[in-house]
Amino acid sequence: GENVEQHPSTLSVQEGDSAVIKCTYSDSASNYFPWYKQELGKGPQLIIDIRSNVGEKKDQRIAVTLNKTAKHFSLHITETQPEDSAVYFCAASSREYGNKLVFGAGTILRVKS
Amino acid sequence: DVKVTQSSRYLVKRTGEKVFLECVQDMDHENMFWYRQDPGLGLRLIYFSYDVKMKEKGDIPEGYSVSREKKERFSLILESASTNQTSMYLCASSLGGPTDTQYFGPGTRLTVL
Numbered sequence: 001g002e003n004v005e006q007h008p009s010t011l012s013v014q015e016g017d018s019a020v021i022k023c024t025y026s027d028s029a030s031n032y033f034p035w036y037k038q039e040l041g042k043g044p045q046l047i048i049d050i051r052s053n054v055g056e057k058k059d060q061r062i063a064v065t066l067n068k069t070a071k072h073f074s075l076h077i078t079e080t081q082p083e084d085s086a087v088y089f090c091a092a093s094s095r096e097y098g099n100k101l102v103f104g105a106g107t108i109l110r111v112k113s
Numbered sequence: 114d115v116k117v118t119q120s121s122r123y124l125v126k127r128t129g130e131k132v133f134l135e136c137v138q139d140m141d142h143e144n145m146f147w148y149r150q151d152p153g154l155g156l157r158l159i160y161f162s163y164d165v166k167m168k169e170k171g172d173i174p175e176g177y178s179v180s181r182e183k184k185e186r187f188s189l190i191l192e193s194a195s196t197n198q199t200s201m202y203l204c205a206s207s208l209g210g211p212t213d214t215q216y217f218g219p220g221t222r223l224t225v226l
Contacts (some may be wrong), residue, residue: 032212036217043203043220045217046214076219089155099159100158103155105154
């Protein structure tokens with residue numbers, strides 16, 4: 001079945017710097033890759049997603065890149081702000097897994113002001 | 114706005130008790146999911162449902178069962194709670210397709226003593 005690995009597990013950056021979180025997946029048939037942000041005391045919320053026919057997608061300060069050959073995708077946050085501090089999860093939707101989402105272990109991002 | 118509510122934010126139960134976790138969504142979504150969130154393990158799928166009275170096992174169904182008698186409500190049942198079921202439980206719903214956004218509730222922190 002699908003396996004999604006996420007690195008790093010924790011990341012501390014200075015306010016204004018960039019943050020990058022990386023994920024790899026095992027099922028080459030996976031075709032949908034969302035990123036969720038979980039703030040303290042809340043459930044995860046979708047912040048951006050990318051499909052396998054696209055290499056990059058941007059939404060203001062957030063971007064996601066996908067390398068299908070290498071089977072990895074990354075979340076890039078530029079000009080980080082304290083409100084970006086949260087846990088971030090990547091996920092992959094695997095056709096072999098009935099198109100259900102398989103989540104990475106999560107990254108705790110701390111933005112220091 | 115989609116709203117997914119969970120019956121309790123915090124719950125303390127004793128070993129061997131039967132535990133019910135309730136989830137309700139107000140957007141007429143077809144799909145509903147129960148996940149378990151543990152540090153370092155991300156979100157793991159316990160059960161999901163694509164329709165009323167329909168259920169399918171996820172990655173870790175052992176020790177759990179579910180019920181979906183109405184479209185808006187999805188219940189997770191721990192038949193005989195054990196200490197290794199102490200965890201954060203998250204409910205989610207999505208409209209219908211495999212790549213539709215999943216909307217999460219705030220979670221229930223369950224402690225089994």
